[in-house]
Amino acid sequence: QVQLVESGGGLVQAGGSLRLSCAASDGTISSYVMAWFRQAPGKEREFVAALTRIGGGTGYADSVKGRFTISRDNAKNTVYLQMNSLKPDDTAVYYCAATGKYYTENLNYYDHWGQGTQVTVSS
Numbered sequence: 001q002v003q004l005v006e007s008g009g010g011l012v013q014a015g016g017s018l019r020l021s022c023a024a025s026d027g028t029i030s031s032y033v034m035a036w037f038r039q040a041p042g043k044e045r046e047f048v049a050a051l052t053r054i055g056g057g058t059g060y061a062d063s064v065k066g067r068f069t070i071s072r073d074n075a076k077n078t079v080y081l082q083m084n085s086l087k088p089d090d091t092a093v094y095y096c097a098a099t100g101k102y103y104t105e106n107l108n109y110y111d112h113w114g115q116g117t118q119v120t121v122s123s
Helices: none
Strands: 003-007 010-013 018-025 033-039 046-051 058-060 068-073 078-083 092-099 117-122
Touching: 003 092, 018 033, 018 092, 018 117, 033 068, 033 078, 046 068, 046 078, 058 068
Parallel strands: 010 117
Antiparallel strands: 003 018, 018 078, 033 046, 033 092, 046 058, 068 078, 092 117
């Protein structure tokens, strides 16, 4: 069973950048569809970005399209989320997730979750 650990969160000013990392152990990330979700205070957890197993296909929420990039390094068994042009609305706890099923943006189909990393964007 894959274990996921996020890092890279922090406090940044609006317009700045952060790169989140999700290190996987006890599993090979190339075997999974990998995704990032986020949850802001008082709101439901929402989809941010996902990456297919093969071919490097990606999907993004409209709110982050053109600003965020999801990628993976199979040699390091790590998935990244590069976040540029950050806005205060991006403030949330960001979660890495994995599923052995088909590509989906529905959080209910993700079996494995990290503990989350806080991202705070100040105006």
